[in-house]
Amino acid sequence: MIGVERARLAGVVLTTDTVEREISNRLALTIGDAGILADGDEPSPEQRELANPALLGAQSAAATVKRLGEITRVVGIGWGAIGLTFDIPHSARS
Numbered sequence: 001m002i003g004v005e006r007a008r009l010a011g012v013v014l015t016t017d018t019v020e021r022e023i024s025n026r027l028a029l030t031i032g033d034a035g036i037l038a039d040g041d042e043p044s045p046e047q048r049e050l051a052n053p054a055l056l057g058a059q060s061a062a063a064t065v066k067r068l069g070e071i072t073r074v075v076g077i078g079w080g081a082i083g084l085t086f087d088i089p090h091s092a093r094s
Contacts, residue, residue, distance in 0.1 A: 005074075012074055012086075020069035027065065030058040067092045 037043060037051035070092035076084040 009072075009074055012071055016068040016071050020065050023065045024062060027058050027062040031055060031062065034058060064088070 034051045034055035037047050038055055040047075043051065067088050068086075071086065071088070073091055075087040075090040077087045078084055
């Protein structure tokens with residue numbers, strides 16, 4: 001059973017590393033663009049109002065994706081009919 005768990009974890013780590021790398025690159029562009037809109041040369045109040053939530057959302061998503069890349073064990077959360085997802089705080093190294 002230990003071999004199966006190691007293989008499962010290896011698959012999870014490979015997948016989350018790939019997801020982290022691919023999505024982080026795209027989020028970096030979004031964060032940069034939203035930052036320019038929010039803090040650029042004299043943004044209008046409307047631009048700032050639209051850009052700030054986008055910037056905060058992208059930063060939050062980037063933090064979550066970074067945590068995915070830190071998974072060292074598989075701990076799941078059961079959601080009933082929805083299925084099982086990672087319990088990221090308990091699966092990632094501290």
